[in-house]
Amino acid sequence: MSDTPEPSGPQASQEPSLDEQIAAYQREFRDLDPQVEKVVSALGRLNRRMNVAYGRQVADLGISNAEWEVLKTLVLSGAPYRLGPGELAKRLGLTPAAMTHRIDRMAGEGLVTRDRDENNRVRVIVELTDEGRQKWLEAMRMATAFEEELLQDLSAEERGSLGEMLIRLLRRVELTQPDAGGRLTDLD
Amino acid sequence: MSDTPEPSGPQASQEPSLDEQIAAYQREFRDLDPQVEKVVSALGRLNRRMNVAYGRQVADLGISNAEWEVLKTLVLSGAPYRLGPGELAKRLGLTPAAMTHRIDRMAGEGLVTRDRDENNRVRVIVELTDEGRQKWLEAMRMATAFEEELLQDLSAEERGSLGEMLIRLLRRVELTQPDAGGRLTDLD
DNA sequence: GCATCGAACTTTAGGATCGAAGTCTTCAGG
DNA sequence: CCTGAAGACTTCGATCCTAAAGTTCGATGC
Numbered sequence: 470m471s472d473t474p475e476p477s478g479p480q481a482s483q484e485p486s487l488d489e490q491i492a493a494y495q496r497e498f499r500d501l502d503p504q505v506e507k508v509v510s511a512l513g514r515l516n517r518r519m520n521v522a523y524g525r526q527v528a529d530l531g532i533s534n535a536e537w538e539v540l541k542t543l544v545l546s547g548a549p550y551r552l553g554p555g556e557l558a559k560r561l562g563l564t565p566a567a568m569t570h571r572i573d574r575m576a577g578e579g580l581v582t583r584d585r586d587e588n589n590r591v592r593v594i595v596e597l598t599d600e601g602r603q604k605w606l607e608a609m610r611m612a613t614a615f616e617e618e619l620l621q622d623l624s625a626e627e628r629g630s631l632g633e634m635l636i637r638l639l640r641r642v643e644l645t646q647p648d649a650g651g652r653l654t655d656l657d
Numbered sequence: 658m659s660d661t662p663e664p665s666g667p668q669a670s671q672e673p674s675l676d677e678q679i680a681a682y683q684r685e686f687r688d689l690d691p692q693v694e695k696v697v698s699a700l701g702r703l704n705r706r707m708n709v710a711y712g713r714q715v716a717d718l719g720i721s722n723a724e725w726e727v728l729k730t731l732v733l734s735g736a737p738y739r740l741g742p743g744e745l746a747k748r749l750g751l752t753p754a755a756m757t758h759r760i761d762r763m764a765g766e767g768l769v770t771r772d773r774d775e776n777n778r779v780r781v782i783v784e785l786t787d788e789g790r791q792k793w794l795e796a797m798r799m800a801t802a803f804e805e806e807l808l809q810d811l812s813a814e815e816r817g818s819l820g821e822m823l824i825r826l827l828r829r830v831e832l833t834q835p836d837a838g839g840r841l842t843d844l845d
Numbered sequence: 846g847c848a849t850c851g852a853a854c855t856t857t858a859g860g861a862t863c864g865a866a867g868t869c870t871t872c873a874g875g
Numbered sequence: 876c877c878t879g880a881a882g883a884c885t886t887c888g889a890t891c892c893t894a895a896a897g898t899t900c901g902a903t904g905c
Contacts, residue, residue: 484747484748485733487824487827490733493732493733493735494732494733494797496735497732497735498794498797498801500801501801502801502805504813504816504817504820505801505804505805505808505816506801506804507820507824508808508816508819508820508823509707509804509807511820511823511824511826511827512700512703512704512707512823513704513707514827515700515823515826515827515830516700516701516704517750518827518830518831518834519697519700519701519830521834522830522833522834525834535891544681544682544685545673545678545681545682547681547684547685553853553854554853554854554855555852555853555854559672560672562705563892563893564892564893564894565853565854565855566854566855566856566857566892566893566894566895567891567892567893568854569854569855569856570855570890570891570892571891571892574891589853589900589901590899590900590901591852591853591854591899591900591901592852592853592854592900593853593854606686609682609686613686613688613689613690613693613694615833616693616694616697617690617693618829618833619697619826619829619830619833620693620696620826621829622825622826622829623822623825623826625692627822628692628693628696629692630818631696631819631822632692632695632696632699634811634815634819635696635699635700635703636675636695636699637810637811638699638703638807638808638810638811639675639699639702639703639706641806641807641809641810642703642706642707642710642807643706645710645803645806645807646706646709646710646713723861741883741884742883742884742885743882743883743884751862751863752862752863752864753883753884753885754862754863754864754865754884754885754886754887755861755862755863756884757884757885757886758860758861758862758885759861759862777870777871777883778869778870778871779869779870779871779882779883779884780870780882780883780884781883781884
């Protein structure tokens with residue numbers, strides 16, 4: 470008795486640091502470029518953390534991250550803030566079925582309205598309500614404050630070059646991944 | 658008939674370009690720093706695209722992105738590639754309940770085994786099988802090839818400075834967002 | 846006009862996740 | 876020993892998403 474006191478068991482503890490993680494990968498996979506891996510892993514982690522942060526903030530407004538996405542998309546479409554479910558689904562990377570339900574909820578909460586198009590009754594028009602627009606505005610204020618805080622350690626020059634490099638990566642990924650109607654699912 | 662031929666309806670078409678998107682936000686929200694927004698939006702989009710790309714690649718191996726996450730976590734833990742469901746859940750940002758089901762599936766597919774700990778029968782040990790390790794290796798090969806391709810337009814110097822800046826952002830977000838046991842849900 | 850085709854949404858069935866409520870095991874006392 | 880408390884999963888019920896099968900309306904051809 471008392472000869473398995475502890476730490477050989479499956480209990481480690483926390484997410485490893487980025488450097489630890491990269492070192493571990495290198496042990497398991499010889500030809501790994503640590504510089505590349507550093508960029509990629511940092512990107513993934515940063516995004517996860519940011520999404521958690523956004524989610525917390527909009528939750529204080531009583532909306533979910535998913536609902537905020539819809540509000541953003543409608544506002545981006547410009548006044549009068551109207552889009553069809555199909556178009557919304559395409560931009561958000563959801564199936565039309567999921568869009569139907571999400572709009573149901575949001576209409577129930579008064580964030581959007583859902584009406585048949587007068588001129589083409591097979592179409593539906595989703596329109597932002599004033600309340601929805603207000604929520605978007607509040608969320609936007611919180612988001613920009615957070616983003617400003619996030620970037621506080623970077624000079625204007627650094628911000629510029631960071632943005633420029635990210636856009637170059639984005640262009641490259643769009644080139645090599647033609648996005649065949651792509652689902653935007655899952656996270657890293 | 659034929660007086661509502663078309664394009665005033667809610668049908669626009671595709672995701673706007675980054676610059677269009679930022680311009681639209683500025684119209685709707687005056688005090689927006691375009692430079693900050695550019696960095697943040699590019700980050701979000703880049704990540705979405707990358708996750709779609711990863712998902713496609715591992716799908717060719719017959720596994721889901723979710724399963725690949727588990728494989729990665731087990732490999733990262735080092736030989737003998739064992740972790741408990743609770744620890745896995747914590748590292749992956751899932752609830753223990755979701756972990757139970759995910760392990761079920763993966764055990765059924767032969768990617769992992771699930772056994773009771775001999776020394777402490779309340780614990781469960783999830784261990785990577787050879788097949789699971791093989792899958793991880795193949796996924797890793799595809800992933801690194803993709804990542805190398807993604808970064809091909811950046812010089813070694815640029816890669817370094819990009820990684821360094823991202824890590825600075827990561828540190829900042831970890832400071833301001835203490836990650837209270839955080840769910841890592843949702844995407845942007 | 847009327848039947849067919851296609852477009853745009855909705856409904857249905859199944860999978861995955863979360864939060865909360867068990868269940869089983871171990872450990873500390875009495 | 877037996878009881879109570881805590882830990883580690885698992886089960887349960889509700890939610891949200893996907894894929895596939897409807898529905899409904901509009902456009903075309905005859």
